[in-house]
Amino acid sequence: MAKNKTSLPVWLRRLTQTVFLLLFIYLFYRTAYHQDNTTGGPVGFFFNLDPLIMLTVWIGGHAVASSLFLSLITLVATLIFGRWFCGWVCPFGALNNLFTSMRGAKRKDLLKTATYSVRQKTKYYIVVIVLVGSFFGANMAGWLDPFSFLYRSFATAVFPAVNAGIQGLFDWLYRVNPIGINALSEPVYRGFRHYFLTIAQPHYFWGMMFGVLFGIVIALNFFRARFWCRYICPLGGLLGIVGKNPILQLSVDADKCKDCMECVLDCQGGAEPQSNETWKPAECLYCWNCHSVCPTKAISFNFKAPGVKS
Numbered sequence: 290m291a292k293n294k295t296s297l298p299v300w301l302r303r304l305t306q307t308v309f310l311l312l313f314i315y316l317f318y319r320t321a322y323h324q325d326n327t328t329g330g331p332v333g334f335f336f337n338l339d340p341l342i343m344l345t346v347w348i349g350g351h352a353v354a355s356s357l358f359l360s361l362i363t364l365v366a367t368l369i370f371g372r373w374f375c376g377w378v379c380p381f382g383a384l385n386n387l388f389t390s391m392r393g394a395k396r397k398d399l400l401k402t403a404t405y406s407v408r409q410k411t412k413y414y415i416v417v418i419v420l421v422g423s424f425f426g427a428n429m430a431g432w433l434d435p436f437s438f439l440y441r442s443f444a445t446a447v448f449p450a451v452n453a454g455i456q457g458l459f460d461w462l463y464r465v466n467p468i469g470i471n472a473l474s475e476p477v478y479r480g481f482r483h484y485f486l487t488i489a490q491p492h493y494f495w496g497m498m499f500g501v502l503f504g505i506v507i508a509l510n511f512f513r514a515r516f517w518c519r520y521i522c523p524l525g526g527l528l529g530i531v532g533k534n535p536i537l538q539l540s541v542d543a544d545k546c547k548d549c550m551e552c553v554l555d556c557q558g559g560a561e562p563q564s565n566e567t568w569k570p571a572e573c574l575y576c577w578n579c580h581s582v583c584p585t586k587a588i589s590f591n592f593k594a595p596g597v598k599s
Contacts, residue, residue, distance in 0.1 A: 296581035302376060306383035313380035313436075317443050318485075335380065335436045340364050340531075341416070341524045342437075345423035345430040364531055371535035372528045375518055376557065376574030381435040382525075385517050386557060386576075388510040400550060402513050405559040405569060409519050412526035419523045433523050438503075445493040446500030452487055515557050518574065529571035538593050539568045539579070545587035552579035552588060562588060 313335060333356065336342050340360040347353045363374055375382050392399070415433065422429045431437050459478040462470055493499075509516035518525050541564050552562045560573035580588045 296577060298577040299581045302576055305377045306380075306386065309378050310380040310383040313439070314443075317440065317448075320444075338363050338374075338378070339434060339436055339524060341419070341430055341434050341527050344420060344527070345428070348420060349423040349426060349428070363528075367528050367532040367535070369536045371532040371537060371570050371573055371575055372525065372558070373575045374528055375522075375525050376576045379435060379518075379524075381439045381522075382515065382518055382574070384439070385507070385510050385515045388507050389514045389557070392511050392514075399554050403553050403556060403559065405561050405572060406519075409559060409572060411520050412522055413530065415521065416523040416526035416530070430523070433521070435517070435522055435524050438506075441495075442499045442503035445496040446503055449491045449493065449496060450500070453490055455481060456486060456490065514559070515574070518557070519559055519572070533571045535570055536592050536594070537575070537590055538570065539565070539573065540589050540591050541565050541568070542587045542589075545585040547585055547587075549584060551582045551584065555579060555582045 316334060337356045337359040340363050343353055343357040343360040346357060367374060419429045419433060432441075459474060459481070462474045463478075506517050506521075513519060539560075539562055541562070543564070546564070548563070550563060555578035556562055557576045557578060558572040558574040560569045561567035562573070562579040575590075577590070580590065
């Protein structure tokens with residue numbers, strides 16, 4: 290069967306994912322310490338959009354910073370569009386999606402891992418544990434919230450490793466000077482030192498642990514599509530609860546559907562988009578892959594009153 294052309298919504302989703310991932314990296318870079326850098330700017334942008342952070346702060350401290358009320362926009366939009374935030378905005382989701390796309394498994398193997406698993410309910414238990422923990426003063430969101438986890442991983446493991454790698458490479462080039470490359474490498478190195486590299490190599494006590502955990506989470510995408518998003522993410526669990534009955538709903542035309550299961554193979558969330566009866570809105574990331582790959586164009590998304598089936 291010939292592969293369909295990627296639809297416009299999928300291209301738009303990929304574009305927004307790329308933009309928000311690059312924005313997260315840039316805002317993270319703004320917090321890195323080096324001589325020409327400052328810590329000003331909207332470095333808390335993603336955290337302010339995070340309703341899980343807002344709830345844990347409110348439950349734990351009975352007060353919420355005014356900037357965190359931006360997360361209400363995320364909740365309201367989720368009531369309308371479902372878990373769009375996970376599929377279109379979340380930079381950690383974009384990163385997991387990137388590595389998921391690198392899988393080279395055969396069709397029959399992908400089908401085994403693409404369908405919904407009852408284990409996906411784990412994230413709902415995790416969000417309850419996080420919220421209850423915040424009531425008793427345990428800041429588990431600081432470890433399990435996707436923005437917190439990604440930021441900690443970048444700060445304690447990824448950025449120090451990249452910093453050490455670049456520093457080591459230019460040190461080697463300076464010592465060995467193969468084919469007289471120092472004439473070119475030294476100006477480049479000065480640019481790195483001025484704008485990117487830290488004054489001293491950063492070391493963190495928990496760096497190795499976060500590096501290993503981050504590597505495991507990334508590797509799990511080769512086992513299940515967007516493993517973190519499906520099974521672990523407490524923010525995804527919260528948005529799944531809020532967006533369980535969205536206004537924007539999937540609709541499958543049973544007369545056009547040929548049961549080819551292409552939509553299931555390309556579903557990022559295990560949302561069972563092959564029929565109106567099996568579709569699970571709380572698991573749907575609104576990636577629009579099902580709409581894009583359907584050879585008979587039997588799948589569409591339409592606005593309907595919450596709870597009204599097609």
